[in-house]
Amino acid sequence: xxxxxxxxxxxxxxxxxxxxxxxxxxxxxxxxxxxxxxxxxxxxxxxxxxxxxxxxxxxxxxxxxxxxxxxxxxxxxxxxxxxxxxxxxxxxxxxxxxxxxxxxxxxxxxxxxxxxxxxxxxxxxxxxxxxxxxxxxxxxxxxxxxxxxxxxxxxxxxxxxxxxxxxxxxxxxxxxxxxxxxxxxxxxxxxxxxxxxxxxxxxxxxxxxxxxxxxxxxxxxxxxxxxxxxxxxxxxxxxxxxxxxxxxxxxxxxxxxxxxxxxxxxxxxxxxxxxxxxxxxxxxxxxxxxxxxxxxxxxxxxxxxxxxxxxxxxxxxxxxxxxxxxxxxxxxxxxxxxxxxxxxxxxxxxx
Amino acid sequence: xxxxxxxxxxxxxxxxxxxxxxxxxxxxxxxxxxxxxxxxxxxxxxxxxxxxxxxxxxxxxxxxxxxxxxxxxxxxxxxxxxxxxxxxxxxxxxxxxxxxxxxxxxxxxxxxxxxxxxxxxxxxxxxxxxxxxxxxxxxxxxxxxxxxxxxxxxxxxxxxxxxxxxxxxxxxxxxxxxxxxxxxxxxxxxxxxxxxxxxxxxxxxxxxxxxxxxxxxxxxxxxxxxxxxxxxxxxxxxxxxxxxxxxxxxxxxxxxxxxxxxxxxxxxxxxxxxxxxxxxxxxxxxxxxxxxxxxxxxxxxxxxxxxxxxxxxxxxxxxxxxxxxxxxxxxxxxxxxxxxxxxxxxxxxxx
Numbered sequence: 001x002x003x004x005x006x007x008x009x010x011x012x013x014x015x016x017x018x019x020x021x022x023x024x025x026x027x028x029x030x031x032x033x034x035x036x037x038x039x040x041x042x043x044x045x046x047x048x049x050x051x052x053x054x055x056x057x058x059x060x061x062x063x064x065x066x067x068x069x070x071x072x073x074x075x076x077x078x079x080x081x082x083x084x085x086x087x088x089x090x091x092x093x094x095x096x097x098x099x100x101x102x103x104x105x106x107x108x109x110x111x112x113x114x115x116x117x118x119x120x121x122x123x124x125x126x127x128x129x130x131x132x133x134x135x136x137x138x139x140x141x142x143x144x145x146x147x148x149x150x151x152x153x154x155x156x157x158x159x160x161x162x163x164x165x166x167x168x169x170x171x172x173x174x175x176x177x178x179x180x181x182x183x184x185x186x187x188x189x190x191x192x193x194x195x196x197x198x199x200x201x202x203x204x205x206x207x208x209x210x211x212x213x214x215x216x217x218x219x220x221x222x223x224x225x226x227x228x229x230x231x232x233x234x235x236x237x238x239x240x241x242x243x244x245x246x247x248x249x250x251x252x253x254x255x256x257x258x259x260x261x262x263x264x265x266x267x268x269x270x271x272x273x274x275x276x277x278x279x280x281x282x283x284x285x286x287x288x289x290x291x292x293x294x295x296x297x298x299x300x301x302x303x304x305x306x307x308x309x310x311x312x313x314x315x316x317x318x319x320x321x322x323x324x325x326x327x328x329x330x331x332x333x334x335x336x337x338x339x340x341x342x343x344x345x346x347x348x349x350x351x
Numbered sequence: 352x353x354x355x356x357x358x359x360x361x362x363x364x365x366x367x368x369x370x371x372x373x374x375x376x377x378x379x380x381x382x383x384x385x386x387x388x389x390x391x392x393x394x395x396x397x398x399x400x401x402x403x404x405x406x407x408x409x410x411x412x413x414x415x416x417x418x419x420x421x422x423x424x425x426x427x428x429x430x431x432x433x434x435x436x437x438x439x440x441x442x443x444x445x446x447x448x449x450x451x452x453x454x455x456x457x458x459x460x461x462x463x464x465x466x467x468x469x470x471x472x473x474x475x476x477x478x479x480x481x482x483x484x485x486x487x488x489x490x491x492x493x494x495x496x497x498x499x500x501x502x503x504x505x506x507x508x509x510x511x512x513x514x515x516x517x518x519x520x521x522x523x524x525x526x527x528x529x530x531x532x533x534x535x536x537x538x539x540x541x542x543x544x545x546x547x548x549x550x551x552x553x554x555x556x557x558x559x560x561x562x563x564x565x566x567x568x569x570x571x572x573x574x575x576x577x578x579x580x581x582x583x584x585x586x587x588x589x590x591x592x593x594x595x596x597x598x599x600x601x602x603x604x605x606x607x608x609x610x611x612x613x614x615x616x617x618x619x620x621x622x623x624x625x626x627x628x629x630x631x632x633x634x635x636x637x638x639x640x641x642x643x644x645x646x647x648x649x650x651x652x653x654x655x656x657x658x659x660x661x662x663x664x665x666x667x668x669x670x671x672x673x674x675x676x677x678x679x680x681x682x683x684x685x686x687x688x689x690x691x692x693x694x695x696x697x698x699x700x701x702x
Contacts, residue, residue, distance in 0.1 A: 020467040025497025034495060038469065039459075042476035043483070043490045055492035057456060059414055059515070069458035069511055071496045105408060107420035108390075109509045111462070116371040118389065125393035132394070139394045141406035143509075144385060145422045146376025147700060153502035158460045158494075160420055160511035164410070349498060 025349075027237025028281075028342025056099065056165065068095035069160040075349040077124070077154065079198035081190070081209030082285070084157060085127025087351055090212050090285055091236065092161040093135045097216040098232040098288060100171040100223070101163030103135060108159050109143040113152040124155065135214035137161065169223065173250035175230045181297045182255060182317035183290040185218055185310045186211065187263040188240050189282030192347050193271050204274060206267045213286030218309050222288075225303030226296035233289050237350060238342040241280035243289050244317075244327045245341040255327045257317035257339070280329070281342045283350045291319060376700075378588025379632075379693025407450065407516065419446035420511040426700040428475070428505065430549035432541070432560030433636070435508060436478025438702055441563050441636055442587065443512040444486045448567040449583040449639060451522040451574070452514030454486060459510050460494040464503040475506065486565035488512065520574065524601035526581045532648045533606060533668035534641040536569055536661045537562065538614040539591050540633030543698050544622050555625060557618045564637030569660050573639075576654030577647035584640050588701060589693040592631035594640050595668075595678045596692040606678045608668035608690070631680070632693045634701045642670060 013029055015037035023030035057065045070091050077084040093103040108128065112121070132139050190211040197208055215234060223229055231251070235243045240262070244255045257280075264272075264279045272279045286309055292300045297315055304310030320328075327339040364380055366388035374381035408416045421442050428435040444454040459479065463472070483490050541562040548559055566585060574580055582602070586594045591613070595606045608631075615623075615630045623630045637660055643651045648666055655661030671679075678690040 015469065018469055020463045020465060020469065020472065020497055022465055022497050022499065025463065025495060031495060034469075035493075038472050038476050039493055039495075042473065042480040055458075057491070059410070063410055063414065065416075065513070067456055067458055067492055067511075067513060069460045069492055069509070070494045071460040071462050071509060073462055073496045073498050073502075105418055107406075107418055107511050109420045109422040109511075111422050111424055111507050111509075112371045112376065114371060114373055118366065118369055118371065118385075121371065121389050122393065125389050129393040140408070141418055141420055142386075142390055143421045144376060144382060144390075145424045145507075145700075145702075146371055146373050147424050147504060147507075148373065150501075151424075151504035152507070153498060156462050156496075156498075156503070156507065158420070158422060158462075158509035158511075160418075160458050160460075160509075162408075162416070162418060162513060349496075351496075 022348045023344055026342060026347070028242050032341065064165040066096050066099040066101040066163045066165060067160065068092055069158065070095065071156055071158040072351055073156050073349050074195060074351050075153065076198050079195050079210055081194055082212035083124065083127045085124040086131045086212050087285060088157040088159045089128050089131035089135060089137065090214050091351055092159040093137055094215045094234040096161045096163035097219045098234050099165065100169040101165045103137045103161055103163045103216055105140045105162045106132065106137050106159050107141045108139055108157060111152055111156040112144065112146045113154050114146055114149045116154055121155065135216060171229065171231055173231050173247055176251040176253060176291050176319055178253060178319050178321045179294050180230055180291050180319040181294055181315050182257065182319065183292060183300055183304065184240065184263065184314060184316045185288045185304050186312040187265045187268065188284060188287070189264060189268045189272065189279040191285040192282035192350050193268045195350050196347055197271065202275065204271055206271055208267050208271065211284055211286035213309055215286060215288050215309065218288060218304060218307050221303045221307055222290060222300055226292045226300035228293040228296055229300065230291040235284045235287050235289050237283050239281040239283055240289060241278065241327065241339045242342045244339070247291065248325050248327050252324055254320035254323045255317060256320050257327065257329045259329050259331045261314050261316045263312045263314055280339060283347065285351065373699045374695060377693060377698070379593050383692065415516040417447050417450045417452040417514045417516060418511065419443055420509065421446065422507055422509040423702055424507050424700050425546060425702050426504065427549050430546050430561055432545055433563035434475065434478045436475040437482045437563050438636060439508040439510045440479050440482035440486060440488065441565050442702060443510040444488055445566045445585040447512045447514035448570045449585050450516065451520040452516045454488045454512055454514045454567055456491045456513045457483065457488050457510050458492045459490055459508060462503055462507045463495065463497045464505050465497055465500045467505055472506065486567060522580065522582055524582050524598055527602040527604060527642050527670055529604060529670050529672045530645050531581055531642050531670040532645055532666050533608065533670065534643060534651055534655065535591060535614065535665055535667045536639045536655050537663040538616045538619065539635060539638070540615060540619045540623065540630040542636040543633035543701050544619045546701050547698060548622065553626070555622055557622055559618050559622065562635055562637035564660055566637060566639050566660065569639060569655060569658050572654045572658055573641060573651055577643050577651035579644040579647055580651065581642040586635045586638050586640050588634050590632040590634055591640060592629065592678065592690045593693045595690065598642065599676050599678050603675055605671035605674045606668060607671050608678065608680045610680050610682050612665050612667045614663045614665055631690060634698065636702065
């Protein structure tokens with residue numbers, strides 16, 4: 001969130017509402033306005049300022065730590081390809097990984113509704129344990145609270161991860177330069193669409209599975225092959241479109257995406273068309289957006305494709321001097337359109 | 352929670368229920384059973400084992416980190432002496448402090464109910480910021496999720512804290528010896544009783560204020576004056592009685608408490624008597640239980656009393672060889688009674 005805070009400071013969206021709406025949790029413009037007006041306003045202090053670009057902490061011994069937290073409220077709690085337990089580990093580990101950190105330790109806090117089935121809770125814990133083992137992180141501490149029936153919707157899981165950044169790594173939007181290339185590690189929108197269809201209230205049947213996965217191995221192989229990599233982000237809530245907007249705002253440059261190169265599975269594209277949703281805004285849980293130096297593009301793509309999670313990795317755009325702080329998509333017809341941050345909330349409770 | 356896990360392994364309470372009850376969140380025996388049967392069972396792995404006594408992590412550079420997390424669901428969200436925002440910072444910072452760590456960084460994750468007033472959210476953030484400033488911690492990252500109206504009760508806040516243990520400090524139940532003294536930094540039950548009365552459904556009027564506060568300065572002055580201090584804990588959910596049981600189980604010895612020496616404010620004692628609740632089980636949010644070496648007892652008490660939060664600090668008991676893993680209270684009438692962990696749930700949603 002902290003890197004987001006930095007960019008929000010540049011183009012402060014205004015919070016106009018008096019009450020929280022679902023859009024405030026969607027990861028787009030309204031979320032930005034809420035975070036800015038409430039949390040940045042309150043928590044800002046001289047000590048916070050140097051930490052702005054990534055919740056990265058210098059320890060006296062020379063280590064650098066990253067701390068990241070996320071609450072998971074996804075509904076339904078299981079869906080094709082994943083569950084709230086897997087998301088809770090992958091989501092937080094991925095936030096660390098795209099900061100350049102090796103995810104190491106995770107805490108898990110549970111708010112449980114009275115009456116929640118113990119068997120389902122055991123399954124969630126088992127999913128978390130499996131995801132942690134696969135990711136190479138340890139779940140080291142936790143907390144359990146119970147609220148009366150009706151005061152929560154089953155279970156909410158909050159995970160916080162701590163990772164260590166190896167010496168010499170410094171990923172930052174500030175290092176992004178015109179001419180750099182934008183890569184995407186695979187197809188867009190699988191997670192969001194899988195969850196939406198799993199809700200069963202759309203008359204669409206399609207075999208779409210969430211892409212929830214730990215991107216840490218992908219990040220490590222990318223950084224080994226393309227050591228000048230500037231910036232990474234996982235494209236979760238708000239999708240690739242919102243993440244690229246955050247990048248544009250944070251680096252002050254333009255991001256040009258090539259629509260025809262953006263990978264989308266045909267089933268997801270079809271469902272998006274039926275629902276009138278742009279896949280650029282649909283959440284992913286196992287995909288990274290990377291800005292790499294032009295001369296390392298081929299090596300970077302090869303490294304991503306060498307991993308099963310990155311088999312469909314592609315160069316999808318580039319960084320331009322102008323239009324500053326803006327994301328532009330070149331369409332298949334040769335025209336261009338501006339892609340803003342997600343504004344509404346097509347997909348509440350996606351993670 | 353990890354230290355608790357270690358002790359639970361010794362006297363494994365069995366989880367008999369098929370559904371989560373309010374007692375599972377009360378911090379006593381049922382909570383222990385749930386944590387043991389669900390989370391320890393799932394998360395146990397060779398890597399977790401060495402971390403058992405405190406979620407303490409050795410970094411390559413020689414630093415030791417502590418990670419602690421807590422969700423806050425207190426109802427009502429404001430009460431005499433405090434609010435959910437203050438609790439969310441104090442609670443997590445205190446868990447770090449009693450591990451011997453200097454609390455440093457905190458993450459904050461919010462699950463908000465659609466329709467929650469922005470003004471109240473701003474007040475919570477302001478309370479958190481004030482508590483963080485007073486505690487000397489930085490709120491470095493966060494997350495916001497929104498769930499539909501009815502899917503949560505207003506707001507739940509989860510904070511995770513990371514602190515650094517100075518070299519040479521090693522607080523552990525394993526270092527506790529027969530003859531050591533048990534100290535309590537002040538009166539019992541203020542927080543739990545303040546919240547209970549603030550709910551307004553008891554026909555009791557009393558000027559009782561929560562003791563919510565950062566105990567870190569108290570811990571630092573205690574450890575400076577009594578460097579052989581064995582073990583510390585803040586007596587939150589489950590109260591002093593439950594915390595002493597966890598101590599007894601973890602060190603394998605007996606804990607003898609002297610009822611007449613246990614400080615309780617007259618108002619709290621009166622309310623407890625009217626409600627039939629033992630103040631030993633009522634939550635505190637600014638009190639520590641300390642086990643100190645007998646020869647450092649006087650210095651320890653003087654150090655605690657030198658701080659406003661510890662003005663009523665007292666020696667309240669001692670460590671005995673027998674009865675093993677048991678807490679015994681010597682009553683005013685010269686008899687003794689065994690104090691078990693909290694079993695039921697007199698006080699749901701206390702933090």
